[in-house]
Every structure is written in C-alpha cells, then in structure tokens.
Amino acid sequence: MLVYVRVVAALCLWGIAVGSGPGMVVAQSAATTLEAKTTKSKLRTSGVPTSFFVNPGWQADRFPEHAVCYLPPEKIASICEQSLNGKGKPITSYEKPADGSLRIVGTGHSFMAPGYKTLPEIVRAAGFLQPPMLTHTGGGITGSARYKWEQENGIFEFDGNPKPLLLSSIAGAKWDAMMWGPYYNDKPEYYSCWMEFCLTYNPEMKFYLSDAWPQLDQLDAIPRSEDELTAELAAQMHQSKRSTYAPLIETLNKRYGNRVYVLPTSQALVLAVEHYHRGELPGVKGLHKSIGQQDRSLWRDKLGHLGNGMESLEGYVFYATLYGRSPELIPENVFKQDETTYPSLELDKMFRKIAWNAAITDPLSGVIDHNKNGIADDRE
Numbered sequence: 001m002l003v004y005v006r007v008v009a010a011l012c013l014w015g016i017a018v019g020s021g022p023g024m025v026v027a028q029s030a031a032t033t034l035e036a037k038t039t040k041s042k043l044r045t046s047g048v049p050t051s052f053f054v055n056p057g058w059q060a061d062r063f064p065e066h067a068v069c070y071l072p073p074e075k076i077a078s079i080c081e082q083s084l085n086g087k088g089k090p091i092t093s094y095e096k097p098a099d100g101s102l103r104i105v106g107t108g109h110s111f112m113a114p115g116y117k118t119l120p121e122i123v124r125a126a127g128f129l130q131p132p133m134l135t136h137t138g139g140g141i142t143g144s145a146r147y148k149w150e151q152e153n154g155i156f157e158f159d160g161n162p163k164p165l166l167l168s169s170i171a172g173a174k175w176d177a178m179m180w181g182p183y184y185n186d187k188p189e190y191y192s193c194w195m196e197f198c199l200t201y202n203p204e205m206k207f208y209l210s211d212a213w214p215q216l217d218q219l220d221a222i223p224r225s226e227d228e229l230t231a232e233l234a235a236q237m238h239q240s241k242r243s244t245y246a247p248l249i250e251t252l253n254k255r256y257g258n259r260v261y262v263l264p265t266s267q268a269l270v271l272a273v274e275h276y277h278r279g280e281l282p283g284v285k286g287l288h289k290s291i292g293q294q295d296r297s298l299w300r301d302k303l304g305h306l307g308n309g310m311e312s313l314e315g316y317v318f319y320a321t322l323y324g325r326s327p328e329l330i331p332e333n334v335f336k337q338d339e340t341t342y343p344s345l346e347l348d349k350m351f352r353k354i355a356w357n358a359a360i361t362d363p364l365s366g367v368i369d370h371n372k373n374g375i376a377d378d379r380e
Contacts, residue, residue, distance in 0.1 A: 275354065
C-alpha cells in the first residue's frame with residue numbers, strides 16, 4: 001500500500017492521471033492529440049485512425065543513443081527519481097511469492113482495463129497472494145507498446161523527456177511476466193524491444209499479448225440487426241484478427257524461444273456469442289448496444305469496448321491464461337453476486353466456463369489440460 005501511495009503522489013506531479021484499484025499500481029498517461037501527426041488516416045466505423053505517423057527511427061538498427069534502455073540500472077533509477085521530483089521510490093520491488101503468484105508489469109489501453117481491474121480480485125479469491133501489478137497505461141494509441149516504449153525511453157515524440165516508470169523497476173527488481181494490449185499496425189519490433197530489455201534483467205520472464213475481441217470495423221457493412229451478428233460471423237471476425245496477431249506472436253517466439261502467449265479474449269467473445277444465441281447468458285439482453293440498443297450487451301459501443309457487466313469475463317481470461325487454472329475451481333463468490341445482481345452469480349459461473357474454454361481451445365495461449373482437471377498440465 002505504501003508503494004502505491006508514493007507512486008500516486010509522484011505521478012500527480014507529472015500531470016499524469018492515476019487509476020487505482022485493489023492489487024494494482026497504475027500510471028495512466030494523459031491522452032495526446034494525434035490527428036496532427038496522422039498521415040493517410042483511414043477512419044473506420046469507430047472514427048479511430050488505423051494508419052498513423054510512426055517515427056522512421058523504428059526502422060534503424062539501434063534506438064537513439066540517449067534512450068534510457070541503454071543505461072545501467074542505477075542511472076535509469078536516477079532518471080525516474082528525477083521525474084518524480086524526489087518524491088516516491090523509483091523502483092517497485094517484491095519478494096518472490098512462495099505460493100506461485102506472479103509479479104506482473106504491463107502496458108495497455110482501455111481494452112485491457114476490465115481485465116486489469118478484476119484480475120487482482122479473482123487471483124485473491126483463488127487463494128494467491130499476488131503482489132500489486134505495475135502497469136503503465138493510456139487511452140487508445142497512448143497505451144500501445146510502441147508509444148509506451150518511446151515515452152519511457154525519452155525518444156522520438158518524447159525526445160529528451162523520459163518517464164521510465166516500468167523500465168526502472170524492470171531493471172531494478174525481479175518480475176515474472178509482462179502483459180500488453182494490441183494496437184492497429186503493430187509490428188514485432190514494438191514488442192521485441194520490451195522483451196530484450198526484460199530478458200536482460202529477468203531471463204525467465206514470459207510475455208502475454210491480448211488479442212482484444214472482434215470489432216464491427218472489421219466488417220465492410222455494419223449489421224442492420226443483431227440477427228445478422230451470428231456466431232459464425234463472430235468466428236470469422238476472430239479468425240481475421242488472428243491472421244494479424246498469430247504471425248506477430250510466431251515471429252517473437254522464433255526469436256526468443258517460445259515465451260510469448262496470447263490472452264485469448266477474442267476467442268472468449270466468440271464463445272460468448274455462441275452461448276448468447278443458445279440463450280445461455282442469463283441477464284444479457286443483447287449482443288451489441290450500438291446495434292440493438294440494449295444496455296446489457298456483450299459490446300457497448302462501435303469501437304468495441306466490452307459492455308457494462310462484462311468486465312470480469314476478461315479478468316477470468318487473464319487468470320486462466322496466466323495461472324493455467326480454471327476459474328471454475330475458485331470456491332468463492334468473487335464479486336459477491338446473487339440472483340438480484342448484474343452480472344448474476346449464474347452469469348458469473350458462465351463467464352468462468354467461457355474463460356477456461358477459451359484458454360484451452362486457443363492454440364496460442366499455452367494452456368493445455370489433457371486430463372481435464374481444470375489445471376494446465378505444466379502447472380500441476
């Protein structure tokens with residue numbers, strides 16, 4: 001708790017908005033107006049540019065020499081401390097948990113927020129004493145792996161103004177895993193830079209990339225009714241996304257020895273659509289609020305954010321993949337639900353089932369459960 005308070009106080013001095021929650025230390029960068037730098041912008045149904053300016057320095061063999069990543073740990077910590085104006089510790093550090101809990105760092109945008117918010121409660125209910133996650137997030141492109149690397153290193157758009165919130169702790173402490181949210185036009189180098197830095201100081205780290213979920217802007221035409229948003233169409237949209245992210249993950253695994261996994265949130269939403277069409281999501285009134293106008297829907301807007309009440313589904317997917325355990329094995333009523341709440345306890349049970357099925361059926365998750373006991377074969 002002391003670490004969290006110190007980090008919050010320091011981040012306020014940076015002019016950075018801080019999001020809080022149990023089990024999480026979060027620095028959320030203020031959104032930056034990118035329209036002026038957007039070139040040949042293609043606006044999809046959501047109005048989000050999918051083509052944008054990327055500094056040509058990313059194509060060079062090496063980042064600028066003043067990049068923070070090239071400095072020794074003590075210098076990185078010093079730069080972080082200067083950014084904090086001497087208030088707060090520049091390094092977040094935890095002892096290795098004895099119960100198998102994970103020490104996690106991560107970047108991400110609003111699509112990662114539901115999972116980041118609910119994962120700590122889920123892990124705690126499962127009996128793990130996981131230390132608070134250290135995440136550096138932002139809205140939209142400002143939470144992407146590429147953007148955060150530039151910001152932390154003080155290069156390109158952030159030239160000479162580094163804020164190494166994660167880099168300082170990665171270099172100065174021990175961590176087990178890093179998580180990312182995806183973004184349009186991602187390239188392997190936007191992730192390999194993080195991986196190489198992490199593996200320099202934590203050689204056993206594993207890495208997890210969420211593939212978000214199917215979005216309407218993948219379609220040539222928006223469905224006129226929810227009847228058109230079939231399970232088959234959702235599966236096709238998922239496969240389209242997979243054709244983008246599978247090669248990226250495969251490239252990174254070839255380079256770094258099979259240590260990158262998908263957080264199968266997209267697969268989970270496909271399964272959720274199937275269950276909805278079978279009438280197996282109690283309390284859910286629609287698929288997509290922007291089409292059917294129902295508040296209790298799987299998606300809530302054209303961009304594709306999860307509907308209200310769906311947050312724990314992403315948290316369960318994170319838990320199932322990171323810990324290799326079915327959320328169905330958790331004995332506790334994690335979110336204190338009953339038949340009067342939304343989600344209800346029955347819907348929560350379905351979320352747990354969907355999350356585990358997504359993890360064990362997605363070949364990129366790394367979760368294999370041959371004996372079907374709800375625990376990944378390599379975690380028993």
